[in-house]
Amino acid sequence: MLAAVSLRLAIFASGEGSTAQAVIDACAAGRIEGEVVLVLSNNEQAPVLARAAAAAIPTRHLSRRTDPDAAALDAGQLEAVRAAGATHVLLAGYMRRLGPAILAAYEGRILNTHPALLPAYGGQGMYGDRVHAAVLADGRALTGATVHLVTAEYDAGPVVRAVELPVLPGDDVAALGERVRAAERELVVDVLAELARGERGGRLRAVAASPSRPPGTPPAGSSPPASAPRG
Numbered sequence: 768m769l770a771a772v773s774l775r776l777a778i779f780a781s782g783e784g785s786t787a788q789a790v791i792d793a794c795a796a797g798r799i800e801g802e803v804v805l806v807l808s809n810n811e812q813a814p815v816l817a818r819a820a821a822a823a824i825p826t827r828h829l830s831r832r833t834d835p836d837a838a839a840l841d842a843g844q845l846e847a848v849r850a851a852g853a854t855h856v857l858l859a860g861y862m863r864r865l866g867p868a869i870l871a872a873y874e875g876r877i878l879n880t881h882p883a884l885l886p887a888y889g890g891q892g893m894y895g896d897r898v899h900a901a902v903l904a905d906g907r908a909l910t911g912a913t914v915h916l917v918t919a920e921y922d923a924g925p926v927v928r929a930v931e932l933p934v935l936p937g938d939d940v941a942a943l944g945e946r947v948r949a950a951e952r953e954l955v956v957d958v959l960a961e962l963a964r965g966e967r968g969g970r971l972r973a974v975a976a977s978p979s980r981p982p983g984t985p986p987a988g989s990s991p992p993a994s995a996p997r998g
Contacts, residue, residue, distance in 0.1 A: 773802025774963040777853035779844075779861040780808055784815025786859035786880060791906025791950040793824050799956060800963040805851035807844065815830075825851060850875070856963070857955070858917060862894065870894060870919060877917040880955050882947045884929055886912040889922030899944045907934055908947050910943065912951035914958050930954045 776794075778787045806819035809830035816826045827847045834840035835934045845868045848856060856869070858879040870877070881889060881898075888910075889899045903908045911931040916924035930950050934943060954988060 773854065774799065775804045775852050775854045776801060776959070777807060777848045777851055777856045777858055778803055778819075779816075779856065780813065780859045781810050781862040782813055782815065782860050784813065784818045784859070785948060786952050786955055787815050787857075788818050789956055790857065790859070791824065793956045795822070799960045800903070801959070804853050805847060806827075807847060809895060817927070819838040829831065837866060838868075841868045845869040845872055846856055851929040854931065856917075857959070859955070860894075863954065864919070864921060865917060867919070867981070870917065877915065877918050878914055878958070879922070879924070880951055881913045881915065881922050882910075882944070882951055882984065883913065884911045885915060885922055885926060892919045893922070896940050896944055897942045899947065902934065903938065903943065904941065910947060912947055912954050914954055928954060928958055 776790065778790065781785050781851045784806075785834065787803075790799065791803050794802050803819070803822075803824050805825050805827065806815060807827045807829060808816055811826070811830070811832075812826040816828070829840060829843050829847065831840065834843050844866070848869065848871075855874065856877040858865075858872055858877065861879075865877070883889065883893070883898045883902065888901055893901070909931050911929055913929040914927045915922070917929060920925040930953075932946055932950055946979070
């Protein structure tokens with residue numbers, strides 16, 4: 768059994784922060800053996816910052832407004848994460864690509880969550896309801912959520928784990944999105960809980976296992992998911 772790590776998490780988010788809230792709550796409840804030490808946003812009005820403040824978690828706003836130079840922004844993000852003592856970084860609805868400094872310093876310790884079965888429906892411009900609308904437009908029978916390692920390209924890093932969900936008859940973007948977001952939050956919490964218990968050795972590694980499915984959902988073989996990435 769690998770030794771547990773002391774998980775100190777920096778969360779980057781751009782919007783509402785429902786995934787960040789799920790992680791904050793899981794840490795408070797002891798489901799994740801660790802703590803959120805920083806919430807950083809590129810949007811100074813993002814509700815996720817208020818969520819963090821309500822939980823007495825330090826927040827930072829860093830963006831092109833605070834640092835117009837890309838290298839300075841990259842350095843500022845790295846300094847903020849290091850100053851908070853973060854061991855890992857979670858991108859939870861964060862809409863900007865990370866720079867080379869923070870990617871190098873935290874290689875293997877940055878993960879992102881995406882509301883589809885990557886590599887399908889990934890890439891620049893594919894996020895949130897855009898993803899669900901594309902899944903429905905293509906008539907897919909399966910969708911899901913993916914946690915993956917972060918690299919220099921959008922949604923291109925190795926998959927850590929994914930969960931499949933069926934697209935139900937009568938689904939619209941709102942209904943499908945709600946179910947995917949719920950599964951996505953649970954997936955993120957499970958991966959972080961494993962990491963904190965030492966099951967991943969302190970680093971986030973790609974796995975070759977098939978995506979998991981919520982109880983009662985059909986097997987993947989009943990209708991193959993999309994495989995072509997979208998950008």
